[in-house]
Amino acid sequence: MFAITYQDCRNIVSESEQREYLEKNKGVLEYARSCPNEYQDVLGWVDPEEWASEEQIEAMEKKAKEVREKADAFVLVGVGGSNNAARSVIETLNGDGVCKVYYAGNTLSPYEVNRLLRELEGKSVYIDVIAKNFETLEPGSAFRVLRNFLQRQYGDKAAERVIATGTPGSHLEDLCRENGYSFFAFPENIGGRYSAVCNVGLLPMAVAGADIRKLVAGVKDMKKLLWETDGEENPAYRYAAVRNLLNQKGMKMEMLTFFEPRYRFFAKWWIQLFAESEGKDGKGLYPVSAECSEDLHSVGQFIQDGTHMMLETFLEVKNQDASYILEKDQVDDRFDYLNGVDFWDINKKAFEATLKAHSQCLPCFRVTVDAIDEYSFGQLFYFFEFACFLSGKLLGINPFDQPGVEAYKGYMFEALGKNKA
Numbered sequence: 001m002f003a004i005t006y007q008d009c010r011n012i013v014s015e016s017e018q019r020e021y022l023e024k025n026k027g028v029l030e031y032a033r034s035c036p037n038e039y040q041d042v043l044g045w046v047d048p049e050e051w052a053s054e055e056q057i058e059a060m061e062k063k064a065k066e067v068r069e070k071a072d073a074f075v076l077v078g079v080g081g082s083n084n085a086a087r088s089v090i091e092t093l094n095g096d097g098v099c100k101v102y103y104a105g106n107t108l109s110p111y112e113v114n115r116l117l118r119e120l121e122g123k124s125v126y127i128d129v130i131a132k133n134f135e136t137l138e139p140g141s142a143f144r145v146l147r148n149f150l151q152r153q154y155g156d157k158a159a160e161r162v163i164a165t166g167t168p169g170s171h172l173e174d175l176c177r178e179n180g181y182s183f184f185a186f187p188e189n190i191g192g193r194y195s196a197v198c199n200v201g202l203l204p205m206a207v208a209g210a211d212i213r214k215l216v217a218g219v220k221d222m223k224k225l226l227w228e229t230d231g232e233e234n235p236a237y238r239y240a241a242v243r244n245l246l247n248q249k250g251m252k253m254e255m256l257t258f259f260e261p262r263y264r265f266f267a268k269w270w271i272q273l274f275a276e277s278e279g280k281d282g283k284g285l286y287p288v289s290a291e292c293s294e295d296l297h298s299v300g301q302f303i304q305d306g307t308h309m310m311l312e313t314f315l316e317v318k319n320q321d322a323s324y325i326l327e328k329d330q331v332d333d334r335f336d337y338l339n340g341v342d343f344w345d346i347n348k349k350a351f352e353a354t355l356k357a358h359s360q361c362l363p364c365f366r367v368t369v370d371a372i373d374e375y376s377f378g379q380l381f382y383f384f385e386f387a388c389f390l391s392g393k394l395l396g397i398n399p400f401d402q403p404g405v406e407a408y409k410g411y412m413f414e415a416l417g418k419n420k421a
């Protein structure tokens with residue numbers, strides 16, 4: 001089951017306004033589903049069969065099997081769209097313990113570089129450097145560090161332990177050919193933040209033990225839902241339209257709120273998707289997240305009594321997957337009302353109470369999935385990606401470029417003397 005509902009006790013956007021806006025802009029949904037020519041070079045993610053076909057899944061599973069048989073440590077080298085999707089699945093599902101995944105190329109901190117190298121000592125290591133543009137500093141510098149590490153550990157066998165995922169015809173592919181590294185394609189027609197369901201995201205997930213076939217099934221079923229449902233009944237279109245209406249009404253932020261800490265890295269993926277896609281031309285909602293119930297004791301105060309400038313999207317899991325029942329002991333702690341109560345139920349009641357309280361102040365979406373598993377990740381990835389496409393078009397911006405990301409790089413490369421090298 002996948003469901004999305006909307007609560008707006010203050011009636012910031014009335015039902016009649018929603019219907020009028022949805023009817024007026026319904027052409028946007030058909031436009032997006034037609035895969036328009038102006039975006040052909042960035043819509044490779046729309047059809048999962050293009051980059052997650054049976055043949056491609058088998059190739060990824062074969063490589064993942066090799067890594068899992070020969071290594072107990074796998075380093076995912078990438079930043080932003082090159083690692084967020086894979087990390088969200090790996091860190092949420094916690095892998096199966098066969099091969100632990102580490103992360104590099106997402107920081108320039110020397111402390112973190114040294115910490116990673118210490119953790120890798122004594123382990124059997126493979127690396128996968130993921131870079132659509134192999135000029136990005138973080139993964140490029142980390143790749144150099146880890147190549148040296150592998151050379152010291154394995155000598156002339158080091159190349160067997162290097163995987164690169166990059167653009168075909170790029171300098172990174174040339175390096176693979178020259179040095180004997182394995183090469184997987186980073187699709188040219190998929191931008192980094194949309195790259196969950198291809199070699200970029202699926203191969204590291206498979207190494208960690210995730211069932212990537214189940215994830216792709218979730219993607220396919222969500223696509224079917226969004227392609228077969230029209231107008232205001234289409235959940236992605238309704239979500240995109242209402243959040244844009246709210247933006248027009250003065251909402252400046254959107255907060256993704258979850259009561260399962262395992263979604264921490266999914267929230268980072270979601271933040272990047274919307275921030276990088278919509279934050280341009282002086283437009284867009286600023287995406288943030290809240291990990292509850294902890295953040296209720298900080299951000300919760302602002303939500304209730306601060307500036308009401310945001311909407312909130314709650315992420316809910318329907319089916320119970322863990323249990324711990326509180327039992328009475330000999331201490332009179334005044335918590336006896338919890339005797340015999342399952343933590344699952346406590347957490348669920350906290351979720352419902354928070355949604356009820358926050359919806360008195362803020363407009364709130366509620367996105368529900370059955371379980372925290374690969375299938376629901378596939379659903380969520382595709383739902384938010386397609387909704388982001390729709391939302392960007394309603395906003396009047398290109399949801400696939402990121403000109404602002406490049407702004408700092410010129411100054412940084414100048415300071416580092418890149419053009420003098």
